[in-house]
Amino acid sequence: MVAKTRPKSDAPDASDRVSRIREGVTAAILEHRLLPGTKLGEDEIGEIYGASRTLVRTALQQLAHEGIVNIEKNRGAFVARPTPADAREVFEARRLIEPTIVDHAVDAVSPAWLDRLQQHLAEEREAELRGDARASVRLSGDFHRLVAEMSGHSIYLGFLKELIARSSLIILLYRRHDTPACGTDHHAGIVAAIRKRDKQAARAQMLSHLREIEDELFLKDPAADELRLADVLGA
Amino acid sequence: MVAKTRPKSDAPDASDRVSRIREGVTAAILEHRLLPGTKLGEDEIGEIYGASRTLVRTALQQLAHEGIVNIEKNRGAFVARPTPADAREVFEARRLIEPTIVDHAVDAVSPAWLDRLQQHLAEEREAELRGDARASVRLSGDFHRLVAEMSGHSIYLGFLKELIARSSLIILLYRRHDTPACGTDHHAGIVAAIRKRDKQAARAQMLSHLREIEDELFLKDPAADELRLADVLGA
DNA sequence: CGGGCGAAGATTGTATAAAGTTTCGCCTGT
DNA sequence: ACAGGCGAAACTTTATACAATCTTCGCCCG
Numbered sequence: 001m002v003a004k005t006r007p008k009s010d011a012p013d014a015s016d017r018v019s020r021i022r023e024g025v026t027a028a029i030l031e032h033r034l035l036p037g038t039k040l041g042e043d044e045i046g047e048i049y050g051a052s053r054t055l056v057r058t059a060l061q062q063l064a065h066e067g068i069v070n071i072e073k074n075r076g077a078f079v080a081r082p083t084p085a086d087a088r089e090v091f092e093a094r095r096l097i098e099p100t101i102v103d104h105a106v107d108a109v110s111p112a113w114l115d116r117l118q119q120h121l122a123e124e125r126e127a128e129l130r131g132d133a134r135a136s137v138r139l140s141g142d143f144h145r146l147v148a149e150m151s152g153h154s155i156y157l158g159f160l161k162e163l164i165a166r167s168s169l170i171i172l173l174y175r176r177h178d179t180p181a182c183g184t185d186h187h188a189g190i191v192a193a194i195r196k197r198d199k200q201a202a203r204a205q206m207l208s209h210l211r212e213i214e215d216e217l218f219l220k221d222p223a224a225d226e227l228r229l230a231d232v233l234g235a
Numbered sequence: 236m237v238a239k240t241r242p243k244s245d246a247p248d249a250s251d252r253v254s255r256i257r258e259g260v261t262a263a264i265l266e267h268r269l270l271p272g273t274k275l276g277e278d279e280i281g282e283i284y285g286a287s288r289t290l291v292r293t294a295l296q297q298l299a300h301e302g303i304v305n306i307e308k309n310r311g312a313f314v315a316r317p318t319p320a321d322a323r324e325v326f327e328a329r330r331l332i333e334p335t336i337v338d339h340a341v342d343a344v345s346p347a348w349l350d351r352l353q354q355h356l357a358e359e360r361e362a363e364l365r366g367d368a369r370a371s372v373r374l375s376g377d378f379h380r381l382v383a384e385m386s387g388h389s390i391y392l393g394f395l396k397e398l399i400a401r402s403s404l405i406i407l408l409y410r411r412h413d414t415p416a417c418g419t420d421h422h423a424g425i426v427a428a429i430r431k432r433d434k435q436a437a438r439a440q441m442l443s444h445l446r447e448i449e450d451e452l453f454l455k456d457p458a459a460d461e462l463r464l465a466d467v468l469g470a
Numbered sequence: 471c472g473g474g475c476g477a478a479g480a481t482t483g484t485a486t487a488a489a490g491t492t493t494c495g496c497c498t499g500t
Numbered sequence: 501a502c503a504g505g506c507g508a509a510a511c512t513t514t515a516t517a518c519a520a521t522c523t524t525c526g527c528c529c530g
Contacts, residue, residue, distance in 0.1 A: 016308075017484095042512075052485050053512090058296065065300050073251075074491050074512055089390045096335055155324045159394055252514090277482070287515050288482090309482060309521050 021049050021059040029068055029079055030141065030168040031134040036081035040069065068165045080169060084219040087170040091214040094163050097156060098144065098210060099203040102190065104151035106199050113150050117191045120146055124184050141168050143187050147194075167213075174217040186212070256284050256294040264303055264314055265376070265403040266369040271316035275304065303400045315404060319454040322405040326449040329398050332391060333379065333445060334438040337425065339386035341434050348385050352426045355381055359419050376403050378422050382429075402448075409452040421447070 025045065028034045040060060042053040049056070060077045063069035071077045082090070105113075120143055127135040141164040148157040186209040193202035260280065263269045281291045295312045298304035306312045317325070340348075355378055362370040376399040383392040421444040428437035 041510095043510095054484060054486090057512090061293065061296065062300065065297070075493095076512065086389075089388050092388075093390045093394075096331065100331055153324050153327075154321075155328045155398075159328075163390075278480095289514060289516090292482090310523095311482065 017049075017051055018055045018058045018062075021045065021051060021056060022062055024049065025059065025063060026066075026068065026165065027138070030138055030165065030172075032137075032172045033134075034079050036079045036169065036173060038079045040077040040079065042076070066162050066165055068169055080166075082166060082170050082173065084174070086166070087174060087214075087217065087219055090163055090166045090170060091210060094160075094167065095207060095210050097159060097163070098147075098206050101148050101151045101153070101156050101160065102194065102202040102206045103199050104153055104156075105147050106194055106197050106202055108150055108152050109194055109197060114191075114195055116146065117150075117194070121184070121188055121191060124187060128184055137168055137171065140184075140187075141165075147190070171213070171217065174219055176216060176218050252284075252286055253290045253293045253297075256280065256286060256291060257297055259284065260294065260298060261301075261303065261400065262373070265373055265400065265407075267372075267407045268369075269314050271314045271404065271408060273314045275312040275314065277311070301397050301400055303404055315401075317401060317405050317408065319409070321401070322409060322449075322452065322454055325398055325401045325405060326445060329395075329402065330442060330445050332394060332398070333382075333441050336383050336386045336388070336391050336395065337429065337437040337441045338434050339388055339391075340382050341429055341432050341437055343385055343387050344429055344432060349426075349430055351381065352385075352429070356419070356423055356426060359422065363419055372403055372406060375419075375422075376400075382425070405452065406448070409454055411451060411453050 025034070025040070034040075042056045042060070045051075045060075046053050046056045060069055060071065064071045064077065068080050069077050070080050120139070124136070124139045124143065127139055144164055145157070145161060148160045151157070186205065190202060190205045190209065193205055260269070260275070269275075275295060277288045277291045277295070280286075280295075281288050284291070295304055295306065299306045299312065303315050304312050305315050355374070359371070359374045359378065362374055379399055380392075380396060383395045386392070421440065425437060425440045425444065428440055
């Protein structure tokens with residue numbers, strides 16, 4: 001055997017040690033186990049994952065580039081705390097990009113993809129029935145990522161990954177307390193439109209879905225934002 | 236003197252040592268001093284910039300995230316070699332995002348910004364008169380970045396930075412030999428539309444500008460692409 | 471004479487140690 | 501009692517050393 005050279009696919013995040021750290025921290029942040037503003041000490045994380053600070057640092061830098069971690073010089077890394085202005089920018093970008101993504105997803109539709117979408121919807125419904133808010137938020141993001149993968153556009157996929165990560169943080173920060181699990185039905189509707197290869201409907205449903213998510217947020221002026229952080233930290 | 240603590244502004248890329256490396260390598264790549272596929276040895280770069288491998292590695296990882304450098308495990312870092320498919324994706328993304336960006340730029344128009352735009356056009360014209368192709372490509376990218384900064388949307392700005400970097404690489408790889416300096420007039424037209432606060436015209440001109448750039452490229456099927464690389468390397 | 475095996479060299483990945491900076495507590499002086 | 505400054509601890513940053521991996525070149529065998 002000549003060599004098991006990984007053919008050409010530079011597996012974006014697979015079995016690397018740094019990827020495991022990155023994904024672990026990402027999951028912790030997106031599932032709200034780590035609150036915005038929390039300090040992410042290098043020793044601390046290294047201890048948890050049994051890695052040296054070199055690897056932890058690499059992972060944190062990647063997360064900083066994704067926008068869910070802020071690195072302050074000589075201070076350390078902290079979980080990002082998106083402002084309402086950030087939130088509006090993120091959702092505006094999603095409203096711009098995601099309708100185009102579903103367009104391409106319709107072009108790329110296939111039985112295999114439809115199966116995966118259907119399976120994902122089942123997972124979402126199950127998590128919602130369990131009342132597992134953490135899993136629901138994560139799966140909701142995964143749905144959008146799945147559609148982006150389906151579109152086959154690596155650029156859009158990369159951008160959307162960033163936007164989804166930030167969105168999850170934003171939703172967990174600014175969601176109104178009373179909002180129920182938002183959007184599983186919407187996701188089903190989008191899948192239905194994709195199955196029917198109806199671009200018009202798919203775009204429209206994606207757009208209204210994103211609007212509803214944003215409308216369910218409580219985005220006040222940045223000044224008052226500080227108060228909310230105080231609340232969070234005080235709790 | 237107490238301390239020269241940089242007040243609070245986390246200058247995104249200013250006086251850091253790693254930023255200097257990143258910008259130096261970026262400039263070298265975008266100005267075609269480093270050809271696609273060129274290996275970027277860590278020791279080599281470290282020698283040039285008088286930095287240790289730790290800093291070089293950090294810079295290369297950032298460049299990899301920006302998409303203009305590929306890092307292969309245990310092999311090293313190489314200047315990215317976008318495929319024609321990559322090129323199409325990049326320009327599709329630009330056609331999607333940039334019209335929206337000019338929209339916001341029109342909203343944010345001010346005398347100070349108009350001055351900067353005007354000054355930039357002058358620089359572009361000067362470089363074109365000198366026949367300085369390297370400077371022309373760089374300045375052409377800078378124009379789009381300037382408009383994005385003007386829009387005030389940090390998300391779009393971040394995305395566009397990546398797209399511009401990749402675009403420069405693509406243009407230098409796939410440009411038809413005969414194409415003249417493309418688009419300085421277009422840029423002037425876009426600025427004129429911005430000055431008149433005419434969103435419709437600004438969007439339209441930006442879109443056609445991007446289309447013309449892409450039309451001036453020679454994007455053949457990926458199979459033949461290998462041949463062209465051989466040509467480049469043989470030269 | 472061509473092809474495959476193997477050891478030496480080089481390069482990257484990882485860990486550890488030294489250096490600089492910030493932060494926080496404590497102490498002193500008013 | 502309180503404000504201000506000194507000092508130590510903790511952390512990040514940077515550099516260096518070690519280990520693992522890949523590439524290359526030479527040699528042997530078919």
